[in-house]
Amino acid sequence: xxxxxxxxxxxxxxxxxxxxxxxxxxxxxxxxxxxxxxxxxxxxxxxxxxxxxxxxxxxxxxxxxxxxxxxxxxxxxxxxxxxxxxxxxxxxxxxxxxxxxxxxxxxxxxxxxxxxxxxxxxxxxxxxxxxxxxxxxxxxxxxxxxxxxxxxxxxxxxxxxxxxxxxxxxxxxxxxxxxxxxxxxxxxxxxxxxxxxxxxxxxxxxxxxxxxxxxxxxxxxxxxxxxxxxxxxxxxxx
Numbered sequence: 001x002x003x004x005x006x007x008x009x010x011x012x013x014x015x016x017x018x019x020x021x022x023x024x025x026x027x028x029x030x031x032x033x034x035x036x037x038x039x040x041x042x043x044x045x046x047x048x049x050x051x052x053x054x055x056x057x058x059x060x061x062x063x064x065x066x067x068x069x070x071x072x073x074x075x076x077x078x079x080x081x082x083x084x085x086x087x088x089x090x091x092x093x094x095x096x097x098x099x100x101x102x103x104x105x106x107x108x109x110x111x112x113x114x115x116x117x118x119x120x121x122x123x124x125x126x127x128x129x130x131x132x133x134x135x136x137x138x139x140x141x142x143x144x145x146x147x148x149x150x151x152x153x154x155x156x157x158x159x160x161x162x163x164x165x166x167x168x169x170x171x172x173x174x175x176x177x178x179x180x181x182x183x184x185x186x187x188x189x190x191x192x193x194x195x196x197x198x199x200x201x202x203x204x205x206x207x208x209x210x211x212x213x214x215x216x217x218x219x220x221x222x223x224x225x226x227x228x229x230x231x232x233x234x235x236x237x238x
Contacts, residue, residue: 004023004024004143004144004166005024005049008020010041010045014176015220017067019033022168023049023055026142027055028046032068033068035066035067037074038071054079054080059075059079060083061084062157062170063086063157064093064099064154065193066118068170068171069085069092070121072093073123083128084126085129086130086131086158089155090156093126117193132149135148148161152198152199153172153191153194153200169203169204170218171193173190174190175217175220175223176189180220185220191219198236201232204231207228
């Protein structure tokens, strides 16, 4: 297997909303699908690295919020790639029931009032559904790494762990002011919503303790393990 690279897909500018492409010269795994109607940003990121939709071998949806799962159905149609997600978020992917949101501060409370997080998206059925304790080895998709369950932001949150010590953790952590990367991008913080901060802290420390050194996220980042650990200890002690 060739060297793994990670390409940020700017769903919204300035790191406000990110997806990511794990890629080599021939294949890619898309981590998160972005907001509905933003597939052009994925197409551009693929073009920048000499790839196209057909080179996506797997779509990982880290959790069911609209800015991560909202365009999953469209991107599956465009790429033909299977979608992996976790069973604990399945009712939201199917749109069987509305998401619930636990605000972490004033910005989250304001965000809920805008209604943006409740924007509908096309329901979809994941092709690969992890349950508690299960992982997916990525070697059959051409990359050294795995998809693991990291609950806390939502109960069904997933992370992608690569053998090059990178971790793509969705919304387990964020950086920057407000939603993402305008300023203070090197300082970790909670995202606007978080179901279980203690579980998030435990998950982040476990990933750092296992040797992961660089953390990529849906808002802001990336961050080094030292800063991630500082934030994780703060969550556990709060």
